[in-house]
Amino acid sequence: MNLHAVKTIYVNEMRRFWRTIMQSLISPVLSTSLYFVVFGAAIGSRIDQVEGVGYGAFIVPGLIMLSVMTQATANASFGIYFPKFTGTIYELLSAPVSFLEIVAGYVGAAATKAMFIGLIILATAFFFIDIQIAHPFAMIALLVLTCISFSLLGFIIGIWAGNFEQLQLIPLLVITPLVFLGGSFYSITMLPPVWQTITLFNPVVYLISGFRWSFFGAADVSIGVSLLAIGLFTALCLGFIGWIFRTGWRIRQ
């Protein structure tokens, strides 16, 4: 195991994060605060409680998940796409590193950044809303799992993307709609029955629901099913990355 390489990649990626601290941290925090103001305070004050929780508090887990998923995907995809774009990928490919080590470095850094952002948004939420966390350890565990699994997905997107447009394509066309329709801002029990069934095919529902359970002790789907869904998603991403590295798909001729 080339631990020096894992550490080098990780530290290098984190340095980029600190170098671009304004866009890395401040912009997701600012946009999430705006969500709190608009949905939580302005509109939320006219909405009754959802599943026994005030609407402002209800959307907190969803908002954290929304940011964490998009940030993890964006950071990881950019992290591996950038060396492809600049051509510096030659160095990764000629270095004595296994693919597992490359993934550990890039995905580890992307997940850490997303985790930071998630926790800062949670801290921001405390300013706006009175909120209690029923299962704090489960909350952290679910957050970590989500950060890792979506960073893995981002890594796949970064390997697949041939240009900057493609890099944005899946986050914009797939992830954002799935997250918005995955119950970030509402409980799926508020939907008509047909849509409730359709929604269950959206994997993000399980993530948000599980995360919401860790806050309020109640959710649309049971925590066991949520955990199973996150585990399955992570395993799928890992399996796909394993395949990429065995075949050299899109990176090694």
Place this chain on the structure above:
Amino acid sequence: MTAIVSVKNLRKAYDGGFEALKSVNLEIEEGEILALLGPNGAGKTTLISTICGIVTPTSGTVTVGGFDTQNDFRETRSMIGLVPQEISLEPFETVFSTVSFSRGLFGKPRDDARIDEILAQLSLADKRDNKVITLSGGMKRRVLIAKALAHEPRVLFLDEPSAGVDVELRKDMWDVVAKLKASGVTIILTTHYIEEAEAIADRVGIIANGEILLIQNKAELMAQMGQKQLRIDLAEPAAEIPAALAGYELQRAPDGRSLTYTYDTKGPRTGITTLLNDLQKAGLQMTDLQTQQSSLEDIFVGLVKEDQ
């Protein structure tokens, strides 16, 4: 001398069916400078990339220091440094951090003093904290070399190191290469500048259409294959070559003031003595004689043409 890099029956065919390498065999000796000469698209970069692990071979084996590049990739890649043809660098990193990154990536513990030494060796010390994006093209190429040397490799590949580099930097780079050789590093460079191979290589390999046509000690190659030319300046311009001299296949300069005789240094007789006698008999008065060795370029062009 023992071979540090050994390439056996290496073949690479790309998905489109293009065969970039056709059963290449090559032994690179420890401590030598080998220049791989070839026209564009000859397979030079594919060969280097395969040895470095960037390209997966279709068949054949490559060993570096006795280790197989596929099965023992950690051992082989740790020994190799690669300077790519394209200038590929992270634009927003500083020179120091990008070179230090390379060291870590290749599994060596952080050593700032060593990195500073490498930067000084490449005259980059004053650019240490500059961002890569602010450097000139020549400086960026030095950074690429520094990155390749950061993990103290035993074998260094330089892919077209002097493409787009000015004369001064090229000379500097040759100095660096000479110093590295003195410290025991094996160096393989690809080039299509023949003067570069002539200036610094111990051995020259000529590659065209995915095949190594020839690989030989540079001096021997030039001595064996080299033809020499003798130019005879005449006191009075000759309107035509006298019939008595027809057997020498002389070439007359357009102004008739000189004749050129081409001879083979390998041959049992060069024919110079008889030519000079016959010139005198034909009544041509000579004012000067000059001989010239044919260059590697002539040899190279000759071989590649033959192959086509």
